[in-house]
Amino acid sequence: MSIQRYEQIGVAMTCRSFAEYESMFVLRQLSLQDGPVLDVAGGASSFVAEACARGIHAQAVDPLYDMNPESIYEHGTQEIATSTEKLSRLEGSFDWTYYGSLDNHRIQREQSLQKFIDDYRLQVGTGRYNSARLLQLPFDDEAFSVVLCSHFLFLYHEQFDYEFHLSAVEELLRVCRVGGQVRIYPLRSLQWDVYPHLEQLRAALEKQGFMTELIPSELPFIPGSSELLCITK
Known part of the structure; x- marks a missing residue:
């Protein structure tokens, strides 16, 4: 009997809340008020809008932000309908x-x-939402204390090779302050397998002087997905 898997062509838009981020990244462990927070590949998630409403200095970056609000909303509505059916x-x-x-x-x-x-309608042009993609983020070195990447890296490893992943994580670390953290979730692909080069990636980062650890996530959903990657600069 064949094993079913979540089928996806290209990279899906993400629409997740502050509460979901708080659980999947275990953000209660961190003091988000201490410094700027960056959401990479944030899509149409409301994390940044809700974080800013809580007094947290947060920004997001995604190529999606080339689009106007109406186009994003239409795309997001269709994405939700499609993913729900799947x-x-x-x-x-x-x-x-x-x-x-x-x-x-x-x-x-x-x-x-x-x-x-x-929020996007009100914040266009303010710098809260930045149109860019990995491997080149439009921020200075060490600009953020916490850098988050949800449902992009590792999830699409069949589309992006190991060299891309290593360079992408290095770029996340470039914009992260010394003593700050990069957190990535999930560690599994759309085929629900653990990213096959995870230990190779961790070894390469640790050789550069970064500390990596796998910590329990509080958002079990994808089969077997119970951990996130935490990298301390």
């Missing part, structure tokens, strides 16, 4: 402890998209 066919494979149900998952995505769009 998840419905694989519902029994995922851990619904956090979301409760597929309907709640969809509702949270829609709420996150709306919060993002409301």
Whole structure:
């Protein structure tokens, strides 16, 4: 019998909330008020909007921000509908402890998209949302105390090779302050396998003087995905 997997062509738009980020990145361990926070490949997630509303200095970067609000909203609405349909066919494979149900998952995505769009409309041109992509981020060295990357690196490892991943993480570390952290989640691909070059990547980073560790995530959803990669500069 064939094993079902989540099918995805290209990179999907992400629409996740502050609460989801808090759980998947275990942000309660960190003092986000201590310095700027960067969300890389943030898509239409409302993390930055909600963080700023809490008094946290946060910015996001994604090539999506070349688009106007109406186009992003339309794209996000379609992405949510498509992903919900895919998840419905694989519902029994995922851990619904956090979301409760597929309907709640969809509702949270829609709420996150709306919060993002409301903020994006107000913040265009202010520097809160920056259009760029890895491997080149438009920020000075050591500009952020915390750098987050959700559902991009490792998830699409069949599209991006090891050299891209290493260079991408090095770029995340370039804009991270000494003593700060880069956190990446999940560590599994859309085929639900652990990134095959994870230990090679960690060894290369540790050789450069960075400390890497795998820490438990508080957002179990993807089958077997219980950890995130934390890199301290």
